[in-house]
Amino acid sequence: MAAEPEIPQQRDPALPGTRTVSGRVPLAVAVADLTGRISHWSRGAGRLFGFRREEALGRAAAEIVPVTGVLDTPGYPTAGRFRTHGEDGRPRGSSDILWWAYPLTGPDPGGVLVLATDAAPLRALEGTAGAPGDTIGAGFARHTDFAHAEELARGLPEIMPGMSPGESGIVAARVLALGYPVLELSRHARVPVTPDWGTPRRAGRRTGRPAHPGAAAAPEAGPEAGPQAGTPSGPETDLEYAAVRERLEFLNEVSSRIGSSLDLGRTIEEVSKAVVPRFTDVAGTYLREQVVAGEGFPDGPPDTATLWHRVAVEHTDEPGRWDDVVPVGESMTFPAHTPFFQCMTSGEPVLVPRVTEEMGNAIAAQFDKRDIRPLINHRSMLVVPLKARQVVLGFMILLRHRERAEFHDMDRVTGAELAARAGLVLDNARMYTHQENVADTLQDSMLPRSAPRTAGCDTATRYLPGTSLGRVGGDWFDTIRLPGCRTALVVGDVMGHGLNSAAMMGQLRTAVQTMAALDTEPAQLLRSLDDLAQRLGDHYLATCLYAVYDPVRGELRIANAGHIPPVLVRAADGRSELLDLPSGAPIGVGRVAFTSVTVPVSPGDRLVMCTDGLIEVRGQDIGTGLAALCESAAHPAASMDDACDSIIRTLAAAGTPGDRRDDVALLMARLSGIAPEDAAQWRLAAAPEEAGRARRLVREQLRRWGLAAVADTAVLLVSELVTNAVRHARTGSVELRLVRSDALLCEVADDGHDLPVLLDARETDEAGRGLTVVSRLASGWGSSRTDRGKAVWCELPLPRPGRSGAARR
Structure with a gap:
């Protein structure tokens, strides 16, 4: 790549006979830290140099900013023009860049703020603004030459998204002290410029304004040849549009980042990380009990008895500072005098410009044995509701550090829109969780x-x-x-x-x-x-x-x-x-x-x-x-x-x-089967005297098995079953079977097809008590049809190994 950098220009911004008007050009903003690596990279920088923010942050500035000598400047600002030709592997091979560089930490080596713009749209003006050979160059204009310097200083953090308030303050101080960037179009006109973030203009807003800044600075265009009378213009309008555009882009980015999953926990995490540190320094999220449990939609408006669960706390403070005081997972209620209760009952954001000592004491009273005042006092607070279909599902507590600008009405509107979008996403996740719980419950109920x-x-x-x-x-x-x-x-x-x-x-x-x-x-x-x-x-x-x-x-x-x-x-x-x-x-x-x-x-x-x-x-x-x-x-x-x-x-x-x-x-x-020695079977005649024989057979078999402890109960049960079978058998014989496994099974089969029925026998009844005895003494009993008739069975639990007591009933 052939590089032809021009010598940095150090010119007096107040040359006699010059005229100054304001203009707008798209600016790229980058900050290099003490080590020469990129610490801030605006969207304009991405468009101008072709690198995304995630690609630029942390890389050496010399690798991605094709401006020779920027990082080697002494303790004073420099400006210049840099032309490159041919391809060098960068996203943009050739460029014509106007740039301004400001040291951020005084004369000692330190960070550098770089502002740059593409000079290509202005090339047509070269040589036409004045005498032959006139060119467009980069220079500086003192802040005293700019009528709205204070407004620009206050709005600078808004047009440098992602920078901390402290860093933005340093940038604002250096830029105001050392001069605004300026385009020198000729020896007789210079244009101090403000950032242009590409904000679209409404029809008729700037009807008297040329298409680009250079046209406004033509020698024949005097100070009186401005926009049409009554049409707002000037740096304050530029900052207004930039701020609105920035907030819309912020909301759009938040919307694209949240809702990637229907998992409730992941959705909450996405919402918290979307607002910190871009919009706030601390974000605490509270949800109603039914939402966390994945239950149905909460019934009725919240009140002082409503239980709220703290599900997330995201912050930029030192690690662990909030964990012990406001741990995630804690449940609590809020009294009526707190701004949180006002937010949850009204469904509207609540703005507290600064948390006073009195309010901090009232809020801290809700945290037993934990002093939360150092974390909230004198900070700006915004409480926004998370709601869907006009029902409050939860709320977010947003806090800004003391040195950061207070929340204001525009932040309230932004927070409300943010909460509305987050509320819908949370409600989708809640409904999905609820449907999953219903499905799991249904499926579990239908499986053993x-x-x-x-x-x-x-x-x-x-x-x-x-x-x-x-x-x-x-x-x-x-x-x-x-x-x-x-x-x-x-x-x-x-x-x-x-x-x-x-x-x-x-x-x-x-x-x-x-x-x-x-x-x-x-x-x-x-x-x-x-x-x-x-x-x-x-x-x-x-x-x-x-x-x-x-x-x-x-x-x-x-x-x-x-x-x-x-x-x-x-x-x-x-x-x-x-x-x-x-x-x-x-x-x-x-x-x-x-x-x-x-x-x-x-x-x-x-x-x-x-x-x-x-x-x-x-x-x-x-x-x-x-x-x-x-x-x-x-x-x-x-x-x-x-x-x-x-x-x-x-x-x-x-x-x-x-x-x-x-x-x-x-x-x-x-x-596993049952071994032959664990089963015994006899055929009995369908005669009343066979009940006595059955009793003797069972007692003898249980003695051989070492189950004498349950013999009396087993003999009584078998006697009742055999007596019933003999009475109801039509012809043929009765079969008796004992099986020893984890319990003792007694089964009696006959050729009768009528299944026995448990009766509520009265004192005067002569029959009907047999199955009552069986149901009281056995752990279980039943009957079923067989090929030749029916079978009636009962079970007795066996004594635990090592115990010789009676069978458990």
Whole structure:
């Protein structure tokens, strides 16, 4: 790059015979710190030099500001013009820049303020303003030559966004003391300029003003040739427009930064960081209790009893200064005399130019044993409500440091607009949180909270909601305890997503539990479930896998309704296989047949049942997913829970997170079985005297098992059940079975089809007290139909190991 810098100009701004008018040019503002690195970078600098603020801050000024000698200036201001030609790898290869440099810390080496503008729009004026050879140059004009210097000084922090009040004050003092930037258009005219941030003008606002500053300084344009009479103009109007534009841009930036997430906590953090330090030095956010809890919309206006939660405190003070005094997470109420109560009840911002000692004492009284006065006294405070649909959700307390300009009416308007936008974003996050809570509650209510204790069968389950289509779906699993130490294992999937699918799932799950309690054969249960789905409507289909495990016989009875087959992992050799079952049609198709299949199993075998959301990957054949399920299920694990987690991790790694959008229900059962020595079975004749024989058999068996402590109770229960069976049996024999597991099961079966009913027997009744005795002494009892009639069972808890007392009742 060929560089042709001009010699910096040091000219007397008050040459005799010169005329001075004010003008506007777009200015780039940059500040280099003591080390020569950029510490402030305005949007104008980004437009002029082509570097964004995040790219410029912290970099060496010499690398990104193509102005030779700026950082080498002595303790006085310099100005000049700098031309570059050709490409040098910068965002802008060639440029014509007018620049002014001010030392910020006196004669000693220190920070430098650089103002620069593009001279390209003014090149057409060169050589036309006066004698041949006249050019446009950069110079200085003393502040005494500028009628509105004080107004500009007060407004300087507004047009240098992002700078602290202290730094802005230094800049203002140096610029006023050393002179405004000036464009020298000829030997007879010079234009002190004010920053132009590109603020659009309203029609007719500046009808008498030329398109650019140079035109206003032509020799023939005298002081009387200004804007039309009655049209506002001048530096104060420029600052007004700059301030308004700056606030609009600030609000636009805040709006773009907040609301990137529907998470309530992250939204609050975004709102707090958006205003500190740009608009305020401290921002504390308080929300109503219902908003934090993700509950419904708050009822009624807030009052002195309303509980407010402090959810965020963002500040520019030294770390930890606010943490102990006003910790995040604290809940409190506010009395009626505070500005916070006034804000929350009126729904309007409350401006306190300076917090007086008296007000500070009143506010500090709300903080028990903590002195908050040093943090708030003599600071400017603005309290803005966070509301949506005219309901106050919370409020923000904004504080400015003492040395910073006080909040004023324009800040009040800005704060109100900021709070309105933040309130809508917070309300969206609140509603999303509320809907998530509703969905989670609904889903949890439709899934079993814990697996029931069943003899010879250990289970572990997992449920994962869909990642993209909502947290509520139609997948479910269940473990149902059946008579005879058997266990029903169920996995189902209602096609579709959302609340309707979840509601349908709840109805089908309830129906399955009801029919399972009646000991319905698997194929017949699916047949009845299909009939129910037809009566509920033809809008939904569901797949279902229903299995009944008998730990005494060591077998599974399974029926399938269009579901993916289960995986059986053999304990003997660790081999896994997909069970070959008739697939059947989905529930809801109507008028289709289902088939039950008997699968022999051994103690220690594991059965894995899941919904298709676990194995289906977009763009992949389902057979690949089934193969992966078989392989992952065969891997050994320390526990059932570890085995479930391993399966989910393995299959999740087979695709990207976006590939799996369906719910996942996983049920794993270890089929431990019941050893032959833990079961005893007898066939009794349907005769009254057989009740005595049953009592002797039970007592002797319990003695061999070492359960003499529960023998008396067990004998009484068996006697009642056998007596009932003999009385109601039609023909044939009565079967008695005892099973020892985590409890003692007593089961009596006969060929009668009428299920027993618990009666409220009176003192004069001769019968009807048998089941009353059973229900009082047993921990549980029930009855179900069988192939030949019915079975009635009851359970007794066993004494804890090492105890010899009576059985717990």
